[in-house]
Amino acid sequence: DAGVIQSPRHEVTEMGQEVTLRCKPISGHDYLFWYRQTMMRGLELLIYFNNNVPIDDSGMPEDRFSAKMPNASFSTLKIQPSEPRDSAVYFCASSSHRGNQPQHFGDGTRLSIL
Amino acid sequence: SQQGEEDPQALSIQEGENATMNCSYKTSINNLQWYRQNSGRGLVHLILIRSNEREKHSGRLRVTLDTSKKSSSLLITASRAADTASYFCATDARGKGGSEKLVFGKGTKLTVNP
Numbered sequence: 001d002a003g004v005i006q007s008p009r010h011e012v013t014e015m016g017q018e019v020t021l022r023c024k025p026i027s028g029h030d031y032l033f034w035y036r037q038t039m040m041r042g043l044e045l046l047i048y049f050n051n052n053v054p055i056d057d058s059g060m061p062e063d064r065f066s067a068k069m070p071n072a073s074f075s076t077l078k079i080q081p082s083e084p085r086d087s088a089v090y091f092c093a094s095s096s097h098r099g100n101q102p103q104h105f106g107d108g109t110r111l112s113i114l
Numbered sequence: 115s116q117q118g119e120e121d122p123q124a125l126s127i128q129e130g131e132n133a134t135m136n137c138s139y140k141t142s143i144n145n146l147q148w149y150r151q152n153s154g155r156g157l158v159h160l161i162l163i164r165s166n167e168r169e170k171h172s173g174r175l176r177v178t179l180d181t182s183k184k185s186s187s188l189l190i191t192a193s194r195a196a197d198t199a200s201y202f203c204a205t206d207a208r209g210k211g212g213s214e215k216l217v218f219g220k221g222t223k224l225t226v227n228p
Contacts, residue, residue, distance in 0.1 A: 042220040056209040091156055100206030100214040102147060105156030
């Protein structure tokens, strides 16, 4: 079975550039989550969707971050403009249950902003 | 805001020994989950224990939950080098508009030496 697929796996870009991270959830899962992981702050929930609708975006750091889910099989997380403090590993996860049930994670995108 | 706190932050043991990791949390929960993260990979769900359960087993894993002390422990018996990973507890919490979500601790890094 295909798991959650994220692309790219690694991204290195310069400050000020636009960054777009992509996620394909497990087919049939109607919950999709975006997390950010850093040594200092651990794993933080940024935003999550249910049936393509954003439910909780209270973790999105600021207006530079935006997320979309145009259909059930695709989501993007965009950072524009990017800053060095955005460097982190970004994970996408999906679930077929409510937001507090087991989640399936992708292998993440390691983002470095120079 | 962080709900679960794992203890210890790092643990190093010999193959064949048991490993115990603890998680403390602050507010009442409906369930508590444990996840494993191998280096460079996403989190993998291990086990979920509900608030009305005291103990749960899955293979070499044993999880206990003490809601009066707001704590949980994960025991890995007869550890193997392949168990080397970071282990996270996650508790359910209420987000924006009462939505349900998971809040992760910062994890325990387990090293099993062959």
